[in-house]
Amino acid sequence: MATPAFQFTTKATIATFGGTLLKLTHESAVLGCPMAINVFFPPGAFGRSTPKVPVLWYLAGLTCSGDNGAEKGFFNYWAAKYGIAVVYPDTSPRSSNHPGEHDAYDFGSAAGFYLDATKEPWAQNYKMETYITSELPAALYSYFIVLDNSRVSLMGHSMGGHGALTLFFKHPGKYKSTSAFAPIVNPSKCPWGQKAFSGYLASKQEWAKHDATELIKAYSGADLDIFISCGLSDENLIGGQLLIDNFVAAAKEAGRDRQVTVKYAPDYDHSYYYVSSLAQEHVEHAAKHLGVL
Amino acid sequence: MATPAFQFTTKATIATFGGTLLKLTHESAVLGCPMAINVFFPPGAFGRSTPKVPVLWYLAGLTCSGDNGAEKGFFNYWAAKYGIAVVYPDTSPRSSNHPGEHDAYDFGSAAGFYLDATKEPWAQNYKMETYITSELPAALYSYFIVLDNSRVSLMGHSMGGHGALTLFFKHPGKYKSTSAFAPIVNPSKCPWGQKAFSGYLASKQEWAKHDATELIKAYSGADLDIFISCGLSDENLIGGQLLIDNFVAAAKEAGRDRQVTVKYAPDYDHSYYYVSSLAQEHVEHAAKHLGVL
Numbered sequence: 323m324a325t326p327a328f329q330f331t332t333k334a335t336i337a338t339f340g341g342t343l344l345k346l347t348h349e350s351a352v353l354g355c356p357m358a359i360n361v362f363f364p365p366g367a368f369g370r371s372t373p374k375v376p377v378l379w380y381l382a383g384l385t386c387s388g389d390n391g392a393e394k395g396f397f398n399y400w401a402a403k404y405g406i407a408v409v410y411p412d413t414s415p416r417s418s419n420h421p422g423e424h425d426a427y428d429f430g431s432a433a434g435f436y437l438d439a440t441k442e443p444w445a446q447n448y449k450m451e452t453y454i455t456s457e458l459p460a461a462l463y464s465y466f467i468v469l470d471n472s473r474v475s476l477m478g479h480s481m482g483g484h485g486a487l488t489l490f491f492k493h494p495g496k497y498k499s500t501s502a503f504a505p506i507v508n509p510s511k512c513p514w515g516q517k518a519f520s521g522y523l524a525s526k527q528e529w530a531k532h533d534a535t536e537l538i539k540a541y542s543g544a545d546l547d548i549f550i551s552c553g554l555s556d557e558n559l560i561g562g563q564l565l566i567d568n569f570v571a572a573a574k575e576a577g578r579d580r581q582v583t584v585k586y587a588p589d590y591d592h593s594y595y596y597v598s599s600l601a602q603e604h605v606e607h608a609a610k611h612l613g614v615l
Numbered sequence: 616m617a618t619p620a621f622q623f624t625t626k627a628t629i630a631t632f633g634g635t636l637l638k639l640t641h642e643s644a645v646l647g648c649p650m651a652i653n654v655f656f657p658p659g660a661f662g663r664s665t666p667k668v669p670v671l672w673y674l675a676g677l678t679c680s681g682d683n684g685a686e687k688g689f690f691n692y693w694a695a696k697y698g699i700a701v702v703y704p705d706t707s708p709r710s711s712n713h714p715g716e717h718d719a720y721d722f723g724s725a726a727g728f729y730l731d732a733t734k735e736p737w738a739q740n741y742k743m744e745t746y747i748t749s750e751l752p753a754a755l756y757s758y759f760i761v762l763d764n765s766r767v768s769l770m771g772h773s774m775g776g777h778g779a780l781t782l783f784f785k786h787p788g789k790y791k792s793t794s795a796f797a798p799i800v801n802p803s804k805c806p807w808g809q810k811a812f813s814g815y816l817a818s819k820q821e822w823a824k825h826d827a828t829e830l831i832k833a834y835s836g837a838d839l840d841i842f843i844s845c846g847l848s849d850e851n852l853i854g855g856q857l858l859i860d861n862f863v864a865a866a867k868e869a870g871r872d873r874q875v876t877v878k879y880a881p882d883y884d885h886s887y888y889y890v891s892s893l894a895q896e897h898v899e900h901a902a903k904h905l906g907v908l
Binding site: 336337338339340342343393394396399553555587588589590591593594595596598599 | 629630631632633635636686687689692846848880881882883884886887888889891892
């Protein structure tokens with residue numbers, strides 16, 4: 323991997339749960355604009371080089387930035403307990419000024435869908451897959467050498483759950499595990515996904531490459547251990563945006579039904595009141611695969 | 616206590632940490648406007664009448680509403696564990712339209728300072744003390760009979776820490792305990808307090824009645840067990856808005872220095888990253904006095 327193209331500017335250093343949360347900004351060459359991220363270092367890790375700590379990425383959903391999970395997810399409490407760093411990136415470029423970029427909550431800014439766009443003008447810089455899987459981690463792991471680039475996991479919520487699943491499948495070996503809160507698992511078949519894929523992708527032939535339900539069928543890697551949770555009062559589950567049953571059916575078709583655990587939690591909705599309530603289970607799922615539980 | 620003047624409208628019923636958070640609105644006769652509050656019921660309590668559960672009020676700080684603590688405080692996690700209900704009221708009337716009401720972050724809306732104003736036009740309806748200690752609890756405890764009005768504690772942050780301390784002293788016997796995160800303890804001597812007291816109170820002679828540092832000197836009740844925490848990187852501690860030393864000196868002068876515990880926590884700032892980090896200790900302080908720990 324080449325030397326990272328950017329350095330980080332520290333906007334704030336915040337103590338929380340015995341660890342340290344950094345609010346960072348940087349210029350992204352891939353996205354062509356300034357970006358903000360948050361990184362939580364567990365107790366004792368910030369400012370040190372060893373022992374290295376494993377890294378858990380939290381990919382947020384529509385309308386969110388890196389702040390939502392950091393402030394409302396209560397991941398830092400559990401990450402502090404297990405000695406895990408948590409990276410909270412943003413959900414899209416923010417200042418490209420493509421026509422309509424800021425007009426809708428479910429397309430453009432805060433709705434990058436964790437893919438590299440192929441349709442103009444988005445193809446110019448809506449490259450969240452490259453940013454999240456390559457540019458940003460390369461820069462982070464070389465800048466903060468306490469972060470262990472050999473022990474990295476993913477989790478995400480809603481659109482970020484789509485990201486956590488698809489990036490895991492598309493980059494075999496890069497991540498130790500993935501889990502998802504109320505994920506969009508079959509975007510080719512739901513309104514949010516169809517709008518995003520139509521807008522970002524030049525051809526419908528590309529859709530399957532970014533759809534977790536298609537990707538698990540094509541996946542040829544070793545046995546999986548994917549954890550998905552969803553509230554049974556989730557308005558987007560009920561409204562047909564998540565389609566978790568389709569992913570479960572695809573896992574079964576692929577002979578991987580025992581490699582996917584779906585926990586439906588009674589009463590929970592789609593908000594951070596639900597995410598924070600299930601945070602312990604998701605962090606512990608990652609902790610197990612990262613070798614700290 | 617008279618029959619409450621209002622009923623509640625439930626805007627949302629949200630599952631969180633195994634319990635239920637209600638988002639409620641009501642018309643307040645005391646404040647002369649509609650108000651929003653959040654109430655967390657621990658697992659099993661919502662919709663029941665017995666066994667009754669103790670109640671912990673969280674009073675928020677400047678710029679906040681009842682949402683900040685509910686979303687970012689991490690209190691519901693600990694309250695669920697100990698079987699405590701948490702009430703998150705707002706910090707002021709919101710729609711009185713007094714001149715300048717919405718012009719400053721530290722006076723008027725979201726800055727009611729938990730007192731009954733005596734200076735016009737605020738005296739008309741900025742009566743947060745009567746609202747928090749009388750009107751709202753009377754309505755809540757008769758509407759939700761699972762809430763145990765004989766086991767009630769207070770806690771608060773910043774301006775809300777001022778509220779939690781002063782309302783405790785001013786209403787002996789009403790609360791089992793109080794605790795405060797980074798409280799404004801000597802408002803007569805700090806810029807925020809002086810601005811608020813000058814604006815809300817008709818005469819400077821009234822200031823001492825609303826100042827925790829004066830109130831502890833005058834308090835004649837039984838032994839206290841007050842818990843205060845504050846981050847050592849708290850910008851408002853450093854900036855002279857909190858003046859916690861003055862409260863400690865007053866406690867000593869009153870022979871109550873062993874009845875006040877101040878925990879200075881290295882590195883923490885004034886934000887909810889700090890509040891959530893100390894939430895466990897504050898909820899457990901209340902839990903002890905509420906008989907559930």
